[in-house]
Amino acid sequence: MNYLTVAEARARSGLRLVLSAHVPGPWGEAAKAVFAVRGVAVQPVAQEVFGDNDDLHAWTGHRNAPIAVLDDEPPVAGWLDLLMLAERLGEGPSLLPDGSADRALVLGLSAEICAPHGFGWARRLLMLGSRFGGADPPPGTPASILAACRRYGYGAAAVANAPARMADILRTLTAQLDRQRASSSPYLVGERLTACDLYWSCFSNMVAPLPPADAPMPDAIRDGYGALDPAVAAALDPALLAHRDFIYRHHIGLPLDF
Structure with a gap:
């Protein structure tokens, strides 16, 4: 790009x-x-x-x-x-449902993925924790990384709690997807694409990166994303990744350009 x-x-x-x-x-x-x-x-x-x-x-x-x-x-x-x-x-179909209940569900699921203390936030804490072994940053840590630690609430307790938070959100998304599949919808809410489908698809790369041909990210980032805590790995249902692949193929497009 x-x-x-x-x-x-x-x-x-x-x-x-x-x-x-x-x-x-x-x-x-x-x-x-x-x-x-x-x-x-x-x-x-x-x-x-x-x-x-x-x-x-x-x-x-x-x-x-x-x-x-x-x-x-x-x-x-x-x-x-x-x-x-x-x-x-924008124009065309909205990424938010018309009905208030479904709209609230889309925004709520999206917040669990994107918002502070959500899925992406917890994953970022774990990746910072892997850098420091879950401990406080040692002397000599670059100021930019120290600033990120402060900004994202890095600390031993936050890192320790992150896998359970991520696993809970993954199970919530799986349960919602199962309800939708029972009604033959490939989307997380309703019968058409909404914002939470896009958010889950993009954030899924933090735990299951797309293949190199589709997402040619640096090896260090790919390795970091692919190293999963056992609790997170156990909660990552293959159906969530199948949903991700569907959204990329039909709505976002591949390969990624960044």
Whole structure:
């Protein structure tokens, strides 16, 4: 993918989407999928993973990705605000059901996947924990990584609790998918694609990366994603991965471009 620099992006109008450059960050991949399915064109802007990103912070007030900036509107960050922006700008079928009960279910499942202390958050804590053996960061740890630890609530207790949290969410998604399969629907909620289908598909790569031909991520990231706690591995039902593959084939598209 060809990325704009922050300086280039600031000089442009339209929708600019800040992404972690050249890595398949699940929040960024999900944002790309949401905008693409809604038919919204974006201009990708590079954020440096574990970099200081001072120029990005000066522009948007954020150092992380994804962030969306539309013309002169305030920057938008966070999975829910990005989804609502895509809903506002996009066309065609909504990624949210019309009915309130199903809409709440889609948003609730999506939050369990994307929101702070959800699936992706817990997986990130485990990956930080693998770096430090579950202990506190040792002296000499780069400042950018220390900042990430503080930002994400890293600590021994948080790391210890993460596998159970992830396993619980996986079981919840499996149970919901089983209910849908009983009514012959291939989607997590209702009879058509919704946001939570996209979110699960993108975040599934944190525990079961797509093949290299479909997601040519760096080996270090692939190895980190593929190393699973036994409780997480036991809760990862093959049906969830079959659902993921269906969504990628029919709605997101492969191979990934990052």
